[in-house]
Amino acid sequence: MERSRVRLDRALAFRGRAWFDGAPETTDWYAAVPDDRGPLAVLGYADPAGGEVVLRRATAADVGAIVALIADDQLGATRDDPANLAAYLPAFAAIDADPAQLLVVLDDGGTVVGTMQVSFIPGLSRGGAMRGQIEAVRVAASHRGRRLGEQMIRWAVEESGRRGCALVQLTTDKSRADAQRFYERLGFTASHEGFKMTLGTT
C-alpha cells in the first residue's frame, strides 16, 4: 500500500540504472516498485538449530527492538537509548516513507535478532551509477556465530545488484577490528578513509 503510492520520479530513482536501459511506459514503473512487506529472504539454512530466520522489512512495531540492538554495542551504548522511543518513531516514518531506504530485520519466530539499513543513492560518478550503502548493521549476541550477519550482508549486495547499483559501500569504526575482517572476507575492499563530523544537536 505504502509502496504503491510512491511518486513516479521516486520510483525511477529507486529503480536506478534499470531506467537507463529500457524505455517502459511510465505507468509500469509504479507497478514495478514492490509492496514487499512479507519476508524478503529466508536465511534458515544459516541457522544450525534448524529455525527459519527470515529477513523482512522492518515495521514501526520493530523500532524498540532495533534501537535496543543499536544500543547493545560498545559504541552505540553511549549514543542511543531504547527507553526513549518517541525520538525514534518519526525517524522510522521518514525511512519507511522513502523508497530509496530499506530498513530490514532478522526475525527468528517473531523476535528481532538483527537489523540493517540499506540506502540507494543516485549519482553522476562512475557512469551515472546508483550505489547501495549499508548502515547500522547489528546481530543479537544470542544469534552470533550462525553466519546470519554474513547472509544478511550478502543479501544486501545482491539486492543492490538487482536494483542496478554499480557499487556497494559502507564504513565501519576503526575500533571494530572484527567488523573489518568480516567485510574483507565478504569481498569488500578497505580502499577509502571514512571521515565524520558530529554537529551540535539543535
Add this chain to the structure above:
Amino acid sequence: MERSRVRLDRALAFRGRAWFDGAPETTDWYAAVPDDRGPLAVLGYADPAGGEVVLRRATAADVGAIVALIADDQLGATRDDPANLAAYLPAFAAIDADPAQLLVVLDDGGTVVGTMQVSFIPGLSRGGAMRGQIEAVRVAASHRGRRLGEQMIRWAVEESGRRGCALVQLTTDKSRADAQRFYERLGFTASHEGFKMTLGTT
C-alpha cells in the same frame, strides 16, 4: 516548481529532525521545501580575483561540465567519459527529482568550476539522526588554491545543520593524501574505514 511538487512524506523526510520538534500544519511543509534554483551562496569573497563565484543547484545543462570535472581526475579518468553524456542524463534526472539529493556547482560567470553532491539520509542510529553525506567533490584545476573547495564543504556542513543532521560524513580514496589533509583541516575525523565493493555492470 519541481520542489513544490514533492510529496508530503518526502518533504518530511527532507526536513529530517526538524520534524521531531514541532507540530506544524502539514500543508506548511510543502511550502517549507525551498524552490532554490537561484544561487545558494555567493563564495566571491573566496576569490582573490574579485569575481563572484556562486554556489547554485545544478541543472541538466550543467551535466556535461560536471562529468568533465569528475573525469579530469586521477581516479575518475578511468571511470567516466564526458563524451557519452546520454548515460548521465537519466542519473541527473533521478538526483534532481529526489529532495534528499542536492547536486550543486560552483559557477564563475556562467562557467562551472566545481561540483559536489550532498545526500540527506534518515536513520535510527544516534537518536534517530539524519546524516548529511558528501560525494563527488571536484574543483577545476584553473580555480584551485582559492579556497573555493573549502567554502563549498563548509557550506555543505552548514546546510546539513540547517536540515537537522547530527552528522556529516564522506569517504575519500586512501590514495588522495591531499584530500585527507583537507578534510582534517576542516574538522572531519578519519574515524572509519571506508569499504567498497564494485558490482559487475549489468
